[in-house]
Structure formats: C-alpha cells, structure tokens
Amino acid sequence: MIPFSAWIVLAMACSPVRPACRAAAYAVETGDILIANYRGGGNTVVRINPATGEQRTLGVFLVPTDLALAPSGVLYVSEWMGAIKRLNLADGSISTVNPGPDTTLSQLWGLALGPTGELFVTSGAGNRVMKVDPATGTETLVSAGNELLLPTGIGVLDAGHLAVASLLNNKAVSISLADGTQTVLSQTGASLDQPWGVAVFGAHTYVGAHDSKFLQRITDGAVTNVATLAGTPFGMGADATGAIIVGLSGGVSGPYGLVRVSPEGVALNTYTGGSIGEVTGVEIAAFSVLADAGPNLPPEVAPIADRIIDEGTLLAFTATATDNDWPPQNITFSLRAGAP
Numbered sequence: 001m002i003p004f005s006a007w008i009v010l011a012m013a014c015s016p017v018r019p020a021c022r023a024a025a026y027a028v029e030t031g032d033i034l035i036a037n038y039r040g041g042g043n044t045v046v047r048i049n050p051a052t053g054e055q056r057t058l059g060v061f062l063v064p065t066d067l068a069l070a071p072s073g074v075l076y077v078s079e080w081m082g083a084i085k086r087l088n089l090a091d092g093s094i095s096t097v098n099p100g101p102d103t104t105l106s107q108l109w110g111l112a113l114g115p116t117g118e119l120f121v122t123s124g125a126g127n128r129v130m131k132v133d134p135a136t137g138t139e140t141l142v143s144a145g146n147e148l149l150l151p152t153g154i155g156v157l158d159a160g161h162l163a164v165a166s167l168l169n170n171k172a173v174s175i176s177l178a179d180g181t182q183t184v185l186s187q188t189g190a191s192l193d194q195p196w197g198v199a200v201f202g203a204h205t206y207v208g209a210h211d212s213k214f215l216q217r218i219t220d221g222a223v224t225n226v227a228t229l230a231g232t233p234f235g236m237g238a239d240a241t242g243a244i245i246v247g248l249s250g251g252v253s254g255p256y257g258l259v260r261v262s263p264e265g266v267a268l269n270t271y272t273g274g275s276i277g278e279v280t281g282v283e284i285a286a287f288s289v290l291a292d293a294g295p296n297l298p299p300e301v302a303p304i305a306d307r308i309i310d311e312g313t314l315l316a317f318t319a320t321a322t323d324n325d326w327p328p329q330n331i332t333f334s335l336r337a338g339a340p
Contacts, residue, residue: 026058026089027290028069033245033258033271034283036064036077036235040256041277045077045087048271050239050260055274059087059094066111066154066235066281068119073289076134078111078121078281084132089289098137105130105139109280110154110198112162114177120162122151129154129164129175143180147173152280153198153207153235163205165195172198172207172218187221197236197282199244204263206244208233215246215261227265231257237282243268247279254278299331 028034033048035041045058045067063080070076075087076097082105084097097119098105107124114120119132120142128144129151142162149169157163162175163185170192174183185205186192194210205218208229215227215236231248238244242263249256257272258279301321309315321331 025056026087026092028075028089028285028288029290030285030288031239032285033237034058034067034069034075034285035247035258035276035279036061036067036281037275037277038063038065038080038234038280039252039278040254041275041279044275044277045075046275048258048276050269053269053271055276057275058089059085059092061085061094064281065109066121067283068111068113069283069285069287069289070113070117070134071287074134075283076111076113076119078108080106080108082106082108082123084108084111084119084121084137086134096137097134098132098139103137103139105132109150109152110164111281112154112156114162115156115159120154122154122164124150124152127151129162129180141180142177143175143182147171147182147184152196155198155200155205157200157205163198163200165198165207167194167196167210170194172205185218185221186223190218190221190223192216192223196234196280197246199236199238199282201238201242201244201263204242206236206238208236208246215244215265217263226263227261227267229259229261231255234278235280235282237284239284240286245282245284247282249278258282301331 035046037044047056061077064077065080066078068076073089077085082103087094105123108121110122112120119134121130127148129142131140131142148166150167151164152167153165155163160177164173166173172185174185193212195207197208199206207216213229214225217224217226231250233246235247243260245260256277259267260269299321
C-alpha cells in the first residue's frame, strides 16, 4: 500500500425528485429583481440577485410580458396572447387566472397589482386598461381609447390612480380607478418619446424614451431627462432607494441587458448575459417569499468500494452524491485516521 492523502470538494445540485428542494428554489428575497423576457430569454421569468447578479429561472411561459408579486407569495405573469398566469412561489406550480374561452384579453403588455389586491393589465387590442379579479378571473373595463394608443407599461400612481404609458401617443396617462377618467401626466408641450415602461417612486413617474433612449422623470407635469441609456428602454421598476431598473434592448437580436440608474442619473449596476433577454416587465420584490423547505439534511454519498493498489500506482476514483435540499452543501473526502 502507498500513503495517500487527498480531498475532493463537490458542489451538490438539487435533485428534481424532492418537492422541498424545488420549493426552496423559488424563494425570493426583498430587493430581488424579477424580470419577464419577451424575447431572447427563452420565454422565462427570472429572479436576479441585485448585489451578485446571480440568476435563477422561476418559470417558463408563453411570451411573458410583465409580472407582479403579491404578498400571498403568488407571482402573476401576463402573457402576450391574453392569459394571466399565477406562479405559486411556495411550490413552483403554475395556473391560469383567466382561462379561455371566456377571456376578452389579448396583446397584453403591462401588469400591476392594485391597491386592494386586484390586477390591472394594459391590452393593445382595443387600447384598454382592464381590471382582473385574481380569484375568479372576472374582467372589467377600467378605461379605453382617448389618450390611450397602444398602452404598454402600467404602475400604481396612488390609491386611486394608475399610471399608464401610451406608446404611440407619446404620453403618460393617469387613470382614475373610480371612473376611468384619463389625465395626461406631462405638461402641454413637454416631450415624451414613445414611452414603454412605467415606474413610480414617491411623487415621480419614470418612463423610457424609445427612440432617443432617455430615462425620463415626470414630476408635477415637468419632464426631466435623467439619463441617456445604452439601449432602447422597455420594462422598468423602482427599488426601495429610488433607483430605477430598466430593461435595455439593442434590437430583435440583442444585445439585451438591465441597468440600475440612481435618481441623479448615475448608472449603478448593469446585468447582462445568462437568461436575460428583451425585458418588457420588471418587478422589484418589496418583501421576501421564502418557501419552507424543511431541514437541510446532509448529502447522500454513494458507497465507494475498498481498493487495493500497488505502490507507485495512481489512485483514482469517482465519488458521487446527491443533495436534495437547498442550499447545496459541500462534501470533503479524505483518508480516515490511521491510513498509511
């Protein structure tokens, strides 16, 4: 026998057979960036850690366009063809809020969670803003036409109003939840350029200028160009600091990415690669949704048979293990005490 001293560290992956492991993989932390990839990202909804940039796919949908996180732990996702899906972050299950053929929705672009838990969507078909009951799927018209010409991004302006981007009318519009009354947010003569996404923070409404590639801020009707962006802006959201996260596109074939911009217009972070495509929907998690994955048990190591080797012969073996819990653990292999 020859002396042998070695150690091997294995990074274990979740096994697909453990529901607890699957559930933990859908956990969302406060401040996480949640995105909907309209194209170029495999039709996925993805969670991004804002500090590390680590990405995790939460689900695959049919042309997802926007998303909204509810305190119940459900992530609602709009699909362009008209369906609104609910992704249960407790277990990863997906169901439909408004199953056909009863739905009147199509060409969905924006989705927001209302002040009392209802869903609001923008529909390019009919230039409508619709309210959808998340429990029953019942659809109710809120407002249509007038200043709305291809409504896209949507956000909650205050307890009684929504902010909606009217792409082809070059306007951002306030919609009254009480009666659907429309009010243009920018002053007469103030220039918006095909706004797509909408983000509301405090008294400020942010939109992106499609062709001129500005991040623009509307405050008391005045429009300010906050930053020049590196690509065409699409979806956007505001984090707890007031920074705006914007989905950027270089065209149908990319490149794609996200940028986090301070209220002063400074680019703080960029996120590219991986599963980031053309992002038309951005949601910043305002709270954590942590699945109960149970105890994190030790990995299970497959038995390694005893070996007898000749002196001078290289010892080689393959060690395999499974780790069914989250987060994955490391295993260190070494010779037991007293080995020659």
